[in-house]
Amino acid sequence: MSLPQPHFSSELFTALRAATLDDWKPYIEHEFVARLGDGTLPKTAFLHYLKQDYVYLHHYARAWALGVVKAATLQETRFCAYIMHGLAHMELPLHVRLCAREGIGEDELFNIREEPENLAYTRYVLDCGQTGDFLDLLTALIPCAHGYGEIGLDLAATATSGTPYQEWIDTYAGADYQGMCHTVGKLFDRAAKDRIGEDFEKSPRWPRLCQIFATASRLEAGFWQMGLKAA
């Protein structure tokens, strides 16, 4: 079955997704995602994932901070700061709220021992930014942002009513998160056009961008798999 087209207006994301679909699909269609939707995901797996994801988002915010360092224009700096703000004030509070209901406090979350899958992913993204330029960094950051946007929309349309994971689904399908994806998509296209021109696929940098995007997508699938270890 082919995946529905995502709704984010980023030409570059659409092109990278199409070029690396074999890596994208196992992320978007992972068993963990399907079980969030039909409600069969064990709570232990969800909480394990959520605690790891709290730490993940902290490092992901650091990677956007690196975007501020790598930015070439004030507009790029502003966008990166805006995304960091969204992570700290919209997405992380979801994790804190859901964990608090289970008696897990923020101190405990902050001190969680990182799983190797988590470490590998966040440090890979940071490394892309440190060794590459702003565009390399964004290419490593995009699968996270847009993948959950796509998953959120898919699940909002297909989830079994009464799934205990509705609040999680609503966050990623909601206007705030979708709006953030839209903003990131615009930033991504502008950054690419400024650096490699309009014809992305003809750029000598295209294979490397595909490689970064595909690697981040595979690391996302690995992150879901890590969650299932606690099932």
Ligand SMILES: Cc1ncc(CN)c(N)n1
């Ligand atoms: C691992 C991961 N990937 C993506 C997202 C969505 N920002 C997230 N919270 N966690």
